[in-house]
Amino acid sequence: MIFKKNYFIYFLASLAVISIMNCDDASIAFPGNYKDLDQKNPINGSVNWYEGYVGEQGKGKVDENSQSGVPIGSLNVEDENPDDEHSFIIVDQTPISSAFSVAKVENDWVLKLNTDALDYEALISSNQSSDLTVSIRATDDSIEKLSGDFETIISVMNANEKPGFTNTWVIPTSANEGYPYGFDIDWDDPDAGDNLVFTVTAKPGWISWESDGVILGTPAQSDVGGNNDVRLVVTDEGGLYAQYDFSINVIGNQEPYFTGNRLTTALGNLLYEHQVTWQDPNPNDNLTFTVNSHPAWLSWDASGNLSGFPTESDIGAANTVEMIIMDQLGKFDTETFSISITDVVTDDFLIEDESYINVYAKVFDLNPSQSEDGTLDLANSETISAVSSGENSDTTDTTTVPGTVYTNQVEATYTFSSSDVVYTYSVDPNLSRQARGECTMEGKLFVSSLSGFHYSVDTGLNNTGEDGQTQLQVYCKNVHTGVYEYNSNSNYNDATDQKVFVKSGDLTSPGRYEFYIKFGIRDSNANTVQDIPDANFTLTLEKI
Structure with a gap:
């Protein structure tokens, strides 16, 4: 302890000696502060x-x-x-x-x-x-x-950078047996002036390639399901390269086939026109359509359009059409159908016998539906009805009362009247539902004309005060072209109580026309009586 105290005294004495000797070069330095020097910017x-x-x-x-x-x-x-x-x-x-x-x-x-x-x-x-x-x-x-x-x-x-392919999106990843396959691949290099070399280092035997990036080939049946892996490589002068790998799915050739339904009826003196359609599982196949046999009045073209004017002499004839669709490898499909000439339009107006009314009633979950349909007596009137009823015995069903008979029913009365060149067709349906269920009535009237006619349609239903969902659908379309003169569908989900459609116009082009009407009511509520007694449809046709 005495030693440490003496040592400290000695240290202070040394500092005093230095101070007495006036040594200007001796100092204690502090950061950023050097004795006798002004501070300067670095x-x-x-x-x-x-x-x-x-x-x-x-x-x-x-x-x-x-x-x-x-x-x-x-x-x-x-x-x-x-x-x-x-x-x-x-x-x-x-x-x-x-x-x-x-x-x-x-x-x-x-x-x-x-x-x-x-x-x-x-x-x-x-x-x-x-x-x-x-x-x-x-x-x-x-x-x-x-x-x-x-x-x-x-x-x-500037450093050497690797090249790259710029349009790999053009590469088809599938090919059809017997059908030419090919594409043209492009590449680029960030280093201007680099000489690039294109190679295909892996490929199936049916593929060939050119140094400018053209890839060609036609797979055979033996290549279906085989190894069709391809590797494209482009290399620059410095040895840097880009590589792109892909596989080609070779699809075996399958025969094409006809699709859709055929128009099998026509009217004498009126244009018959029908578009035949087809498909091919091999999307790139070249297909050829041919009609090998047809009635003399029918003509056809390579796109599948059949057309012609049958006459009265063709009524009762076979009018058989035999068609074939074939791909470039010889696989094909054939179809044969007959066109029935049911009548001949000898004047400017014909109401066809194919017109009909159909009624349908169903009680949900209780028993099967019931329907009736009948061909319209075009010169008279008739009533068609259907009733669907059943007893619920399920005590767990909270929507209906067990032991109660529930009934849905629909009745449609058709009437016809004429005066010279004016024809009026009326349908008055009654639809009633006493359980979870639905009732519908639909009707079609087919009209053919050589010179055209005027039409007027007035229809509506009233569901005011009832809570069932209703439907009203009406349309008029050209049977052959599918073009609608009008088309209105107020479906079940439309909550409007009153649904009305009024339309009139002239159909001046020769053709066959379909007038359609549908009334409907349905509801998922139980044992609540719903009915639409005030529904109506009136169609008036007048020769021009």
Whole structure:
């Protein structure tokens, strides 16, 4: 303890001697404060480039697409205050604002690459130079925080980059047996002037290729389900390459087939026209349509359109049509049908016997539905009805009462009247529902004309005060063309109580027309009586 006290006294005495000797060079240094020196701004900042990053004329250099985060040089600055320490920040950099960053690594401040997307070609294109300028500020640790700025330049160097395919989306991944397959692949290289070589290093035997990227071939039946892998490669002068692999699914050839239904009825003196349709499981097949046998009045074309004017002499004849659809490999489908000439239009107006009314009633969940239909007596009147009823015995059913008979019923009365050239057709339905169920009535009237006619339709239903859902649908269309003169469908989900449709017009083109009407009521509520007694449909036709 005495020793330590003596040692401290000795230390103080030494300091006193130094002070008495007036040694101006002896002082105690504090950060940022050097005796008898005024504080100065740091100057002459520079970058000591690391090996591999030393460019020309004091610049740094870095290859395009270099890895982000790589340090490329240490930061230095001169300061007349030798005991000052410095920190660095980037205050500006052009033309890329975030290409570089600074960081302190151990005791050194370093400049680091801050992106891996430096593009030499893009810089040359947009700036006519690949140089990047970075402005750096050095700040000392004095109380005044004096600073100084300096600039450094880093040149982005052109590096060999690999080429790439540019339109792989054009490559078909399926081919048809016996059908030519092919495409033209393109490629590009970021390095202008590179000589590129295209090769196909893996392929099935039926594929051939050209150095300009053309791929061709026709698979055979033996190639169906086989190994049809393909590898495309494009290589530059430096050995860098792009590779694209894909597989071709060779589809075995299958026969085409006819689709849709045939129009098997026609009227004498009226144009018959029908479009035949077909499909092929092989989407690229070339198909040929042929009619091998047909009545003399019928003509056809390669697109499948059948047309002609039958006459009275064709009534009762076979009128058989035999068609064939064939692909380029000889696989085919045939279909034969007959056209029945049911009547002949000898004047300007014909109401056809195919017209009908259909009624349908059903009680949900209790028993099957019941329906009735009948051909209209075009010169008289008739009533058609259907009733569906059943007893519920399910005590777990909370929507109906067990032991109760529930009934749905529909009745439609058809009447006809005429006066010279005016024909009036009326339908008055009654629909009633006493359980979860539905009732519908629909009717069709087929009218044919050589010179046209005037029509007027007036129909409606009233569900006011009832909670059942209702439907009213009416339309008139050309049977052969499918074109609608009018088409209105107020479906079940339409909550409107009253549904009305009124329409009139002239049909002046020769043809066969279908007038359609449908009334409906349905409801999922139980044992609540619903009925529509006031529904009506009136169609008036008049010769022009």
